[in-house]
Amino acid sequence: MASVTFRIWRGDGETGEFVEYSTDITEGMVVLDAVHQVQAESANDLAVRWNCKAGKCGSCSAEVNGVPRLMCMTRMTDLPTDVPVTIEPMQAFPTLKDLVPDVSWNYEAKKQIKPFKPRTPDNEDGSWTMYQEDVDRVQEFRKCIECFLCQDVCHVLRDHHKHEEFVGPRYFVYTAALEMHPLDTEDRTEELKKAFGVGYCNITKCCTVVCPEGITITDNAIIPLKERVADTFYDPIQWLIRKATGK
Amino acid sequence: MAETKEYDVIVVGAGGAGLRAAIEASAHGVSVGLICKSLLGKAHTVMAEGGMAASLANVDSRDNWKVHFADTMRGGQYGNNSTMAAHHAREAPDRVRELEAWGAVFDRTQEGRILQRNFGGHRYPRLAHVGDRTGLEMIRTLQDHGIHQGVDVHMEVTIFHVLKDGDRVVGVVAYDRERGRFRVFKAKAVVFATGGIGRAYKVTSNSWEYTGDGQSLAYHAGAELIDMEYVQFHPTGMVWPPSVRGILVTEGVRGEGGVLRNSENRRFMFDDIPDLYKDQTADTPEEGWKYTQGDKESRRPPELLTRDHVARCIMREVRDGRGSPHGGVFLDIAWIKKNLPDAENHIKRKLPSMYHQFKELAGIDITKEPMEVGPTTHYAMGGIRVDGDSQMSTVPGLFAAGECAAGLHGANRLGGNSLSDLVVFGKRAGEHAALFAKENGWGTIDQGQVDSAQKTALAPFDRPTNAEGPFQVQYALQEKMQDLVGIVRRDDELKQAVDFISGLRTKAEAVGVSGNREYNGGWHTALDLDNLLIVSEAIARSAVQRQESRGAHFRDDYPEKDESWGKKRSVTRKAADGSMEVFAEDLPPIPSELQQIIEENR
Ligand SMILES: Cc1cc2nc3c(=O)[nH]c(=O)nc-3n(C[C@H](O)[C@H](O)[C@H](O)COP(=O)(O)OP(=O)(O)OC[C@H]3O[C@@H](n4cnc5c(N)ncnc54)[C@H](O)[C@@H]3O)c2cc1C
Numbered sequence: 001m002a003s004v005t006f007r008i009w010r011g012d013g014e015t016g017e018f019v020e021y022s023t024d025i026t027e028g029m030v031v032l033d034a035v036h037q038v039q040a041e042s043a044n045d046l047a048v049r050w051n052c053k054a055g056k057c058g059s060c061s062a063e064v065n066g067v068p069r070l071m072c073m074t075r076m077t078d079l080p081t082d083v084p085v086t087i088e089p090m091q092a093f094p095t096l097k098d099l100v101p102d103v104s105w106n107y108e109a110k111k112q113i114k115p116f117k118p119r120t121p122d123n124e125d126g127s128w129t130m131y132q133e134d135v136d137r138v139q140e141f142r143k144c145i146e147c148f149l150c151q152d153v154c155h156v157l158r159d160h161h162k163h164e165e166f167v168g169p170r171y172f173v174y175t176a177a178l179e180m181h182p183l184d185t186e187d188r189t190e191e192l193k194k195a196f197g198v199g200y201c202n203i204t205k206c207c208t209v210v211c212p213e214g215i216t217i218t219d220n221a222i223i224p225l226k227e228r229v230a231d232t233f234y235d236p237i238q239w240l241i242r243k244a245t246g247k
Numbered sequence: 248m249a250e251t252k253e254y255d256v257i258v259v260g261a262g263g264a265g266l267r268a269a270i271e272a273s274a275h276g277v278s279v280g281l282i283c284k285s286l287l288g289k290a291h292t293v294m295a296e297g298g299m300a301a302s303l304a305n306v307d308s309r310d311n312w313k314v315h316f317a318d319t320m321r322g323g324q325y326g327n328n329s330t331m332a333a334h335h336a337r338e339a340p341d342r343v344r345e346l347e348a349w350g351a352v353f354d355r356t357q358e359g360r361i362l363q364r365n366f367g368g369h370r371y372p373r374l375a376h377v378g379d380r381t382g383l384e385m386i387r388t389l390q391d392h393g394i395h396q397g398v399d400v401h402m403e404v405t406i407f408h409v410l411k412d413g414d415r416v417v418g419v420v421a422y423d424r425e426r427g428r429f430r431v432f433k434a435k436a437v438v439f440a441t442g443g444i445g446r447a448y449k450v451t452s453n454s455w456e457y458t459g460d461g462q463s464l465a466y467h468a469g470a471e472l473i474d475m476e477y478v479q480f481h482p483t484g485m486v487w488p489p490s491v492r493g494i495l496v497t498e499g500v501r502g503e504g505g506v507l508r509n510s511e512n513r514r515f516m517f518d519d520i521p522d523l524y525k526d527q528t529a530d531t532p533e534e535g536w537k538y539t540q541g542d543k544e545s546r547r548p549p550e551l552l553t554r555d556h557v558a559r560c561i562m563r564e565v566r567d568g569r570g571s572p573h574g575g576v577f578l579d580i581a582w583i584k585k586n587l588p589d590a591e592n593h594i595k596r597k598l599p600s601m602y603h604q605f606k607e608l609a610g611i612d613i614t615k616e617p618m619e620v621g622p623t624t625h626y627a628m629g630g631i632r633v634d635g636d637s638q639m640s641t642v643p644g645l646f647a648a649g650e651c652a653a654g655l656h657g658a659n660r661l662g663g664n665s666l667s668d669l670v671v672f673g674k675r676a677g678e679h680a681a682l683f684a685k686e687n688g689w690g691t692i693d694q695g696q697v698d699s700a701q702k703t704a705l706a707p708f709d710r711p712t713n714a715e716g717p718f719q720v721q722y723a724l725q726e727k728m729q730d731l732v733g734i735v736r737r738d739d740e741l742k743q744a745v746d747f748i749s750g751l752r753t754k755a756e757a758v759g760v761s762g763n764r765e766y767n768g769g770w771h772t773a774l775d776l777d778n779l780l781i782v783s784e785a786i787a788r789s790a791v792q793r794q795e796s797r798g799a800h801f802r803d804d805y806p807e808k809d810e811s812w813g814k815k816r817s818v819t820r821k822a823a824d825g826s827m828e829v830f831a832e833d834l835p836p837i838p839s840e841l842q843q844i845i846e847e848n849r
Pocket residue numbers: 259260261262263264265282283284285290291292293294295296297298299300381382404405406407440441442443452453456460461495625626648649650651662663664665666667669
């Protein structure tokens with residue numbers, strides 16, 4: 001057992017400070033365990049989100065020593081413990097209190113995206129025939145646990161605050177999952193270009209690096225979406241078809 | 248004054264059951280408010296792994312709803328509400344197809360249909376799934392569909408009181424976690440879909456949300472609880488490292504061919520096979536393996552017996568000194584490389600989150616080494632008593648669905664029967680709550696009830712903080728429930744637990760909290776204590792009463808089933824003087840047409 005010092009952000013977005021707490025670290029502990037221990041021992045009113053403690057719900061996102069990660073999947077043995085471990089809330093969103101950010105913007109962003117619209121069923125019982133190889137691609141995107149770490153790290157949101165014009169990597173993954181769903185009949189190309197601002201992404205791949213689900217956000221979701229936009233808007237034949245069909 | 252909002256129907260809980268109920272109520276043209284403690288999409292349902300049971304018969308054409316019904320009743324040791332079990336088996340396939348229509352992408356068969364996997368107690372491969380993250384697929388599908396159905400969502404809002412007008416429910420009182428402000432929700436009908444009680448125990452697969460709020464608040468509102476002694480201990484939770492003890496290891500590992508071994512390398516599950524399942528269980532390891540690989544002539548390996556039995560066998564091995572180094576047994580999936588050419592990738596594809604979980608949290612590569620596992624508190628079969636058709640509780644206007652409701656699973660739930668339960672009965676509850684709202688106008692909110700609920704909720708701030716804090720009281724309860732009301736129970740220990748709980752109530756009522764009302768974990772925990780104490784007392788006292796062993800309830804002092812107890816269920820309710828009343832009542836007879844299906848599928 002060894003005592004480790006943590007510098008934890010206490011306060012809201014406007015005012016606050018890092019407060020130091022020490023607690024004993026035992027074998028196998030993750031950062032979230034340490035935060036809970038601090039909460040139970042010396043800071044009962046510390047605000048922190050969590051649910052599954054197994055990397056499945058995407059609740060416990062925070063910045064540990066400046067790196068956006070899931071606290072429940074960050075083992076203490078992976079961090080230097082001779083210096084204090086710094087924990088602060090995700091910086092791309094306003095802070096409500098302590099480690100809890102206001103992520104409501106994400107829920108609003110999702111609502112703008114047109115929902116799934118399937119073709120008529122293939123089979124009499126109302127089901128469809130789809131093969132595994134047709135759904136592999138979409139299943140990768142559907143692994144997303146909505147932790148918003150990719151949103152946190154994306155400079156378009158974090159540094160340039162384009163929240164009004166840019167939905168962020170999470171929602172490109174979501175749009176890609178809909179657009180590439182074998183059954184979907186909706187077209188979201190126009191809003192991808194305009195309202196969702198896919199053009200702001202300059203393929204830095206920071207989002208892919210932080211994704212705890214290992215989704216290849218940039219290569220598999222964003223680049224194909226950019227190509228769709230380019231094809232539709234800059235290809236004269238596509239442009240004519242759109243004009244003619246009103247799509 | 249607390250802010251007041253009005254909805255025809257209020258749904259409390261945004262897991263599979265709550266979301267499905269809200270969608271259905273909204274489809275019936277009433278206004279709907281949906282309230283949840285966490286952010287949308289984070290409810291417990293997101294954690295479900297193995298799959299969702301429905302007799303689609305895509306993998307084995309012999310399957311149909313009758314077999315599913317009979318399996319569910321056998322698994323529940325016939326303590327189930329047979330009406331619910333029949334509705335569930337009949338309607339589950341449509342509910343799965345409906346999820347597909349709303350965008351869910353299940354794993355596929357060679358023929359391009361929804362793939363189904365084997366699970367304990369199910370005769371045929373029956374669980375529609377997506378790798379080992381089926382719950383995520385379900386909750387995301389319902390969430391993404393639900394946000395376009397005109398439902399108002401109130402996230403991170405906790406309800407702590409039910410408002411009544413005479414006999415009838417007319418609303419709930421809540422606080423928002425962010426600011427700690429009170430809110431009153433006025434409603435014509437209320438649906439509880441609040442989940443389970445796992446946080447009453449120390450070792451559990453459940454999250455902080457599972458403090459039995461729905462069960463306890465319904466109880467205080469006058470509703471009856473049933474079957475509270477039936478708590479499911481899942482046989483395979485992680486046991487090491489200590490900080491992850493209890494986290495679930497899906498049954499899907501065994502469904503894919505994983506085997507249990509003790510420290511002597513023996514597949515101990517072959518040593519004790521209950522009579523009820525003798526005919527359906529493999530005689531040899533070879534037969535068991537073939538079964539997991541889809542051979543229709545083979546019978547299932549004993550690792551896939553019901554959860555209660557597997558959990559007790561593991562306990563026995565550990566107790567008799569044949570456990571693993573950290574007090575569990577070994578679960579080995581890596582061995583399948585003897586039989587499968589590309590086993591490593593196969594495991595990673597079929598069980599990706601298990602691979603990830605062990606790699607990240609325990610430093611173990613499950614494609615190469617065995618896991619260490621042991622029982623963990625997982626699921627409450629007991630809960631709010633509901634009508635089998637409408638899901639209404641014994642209090643008019645209060646409905647319940649999902650894990651917080653009781654009846655479907657009897658003495659033991661089969662894996663995969665919860666996810667299907669959520670959508671089958673979520674839909675029914677939403678529909679009947681909407682109908683109730685249409686048939687009944689607004690009731691009257693009594694400001695006196697609102698004021699007194701708020702006063703009670705604020706009391707911890709006025710109390711000194713030098714006594715035991717909220718977390719310490721919670722830990723003390725969890726510790727005792729684990730030791731005395733766990734997998735193996737005894738009269739004297741259960742009674743000791745009942746006494747302990749009443750002593751702890753005094754401490755809970757003295758808990759003080761510091762800080763302000765904003766996102767204050769200590770305050771929230773202090774308010775959860777009453778709920779935890781109510782469900783714990785109900786579990787312990789129902790367990791004292793049932794002097795036999797059945798399903799998940801195992802009594803060391805009454806190790807056998809007792810026929811007369813088999814015809815009874817436990818009921819818990821609040822007596823007129825405010826004390827808890829626990830009694831046994833006769834189970835209603837199973838209708839003859841359903842009894843016949845059971846006989847045909849023995
Ligand atoms: C790790 C794990 C794996 C599992 N795997 C499977 C599986 O493969 N197959 C299967 O069938 N089952 C599985 N189960 C069981 C199944 O997941 C749960 O029983 C089910 O998801 C419960 O769903 P629910 O809709 O009833 O409640 P939940 O999804 O738990 O939702 C409860 C909701 O109620 C809200 N709530 C609670 N109290 C309050 C309050 N006071 N005020 C406001 N809101 C409140 C919560 O915020 C939450 O939104 C698994 C369980 C676990 C833990």
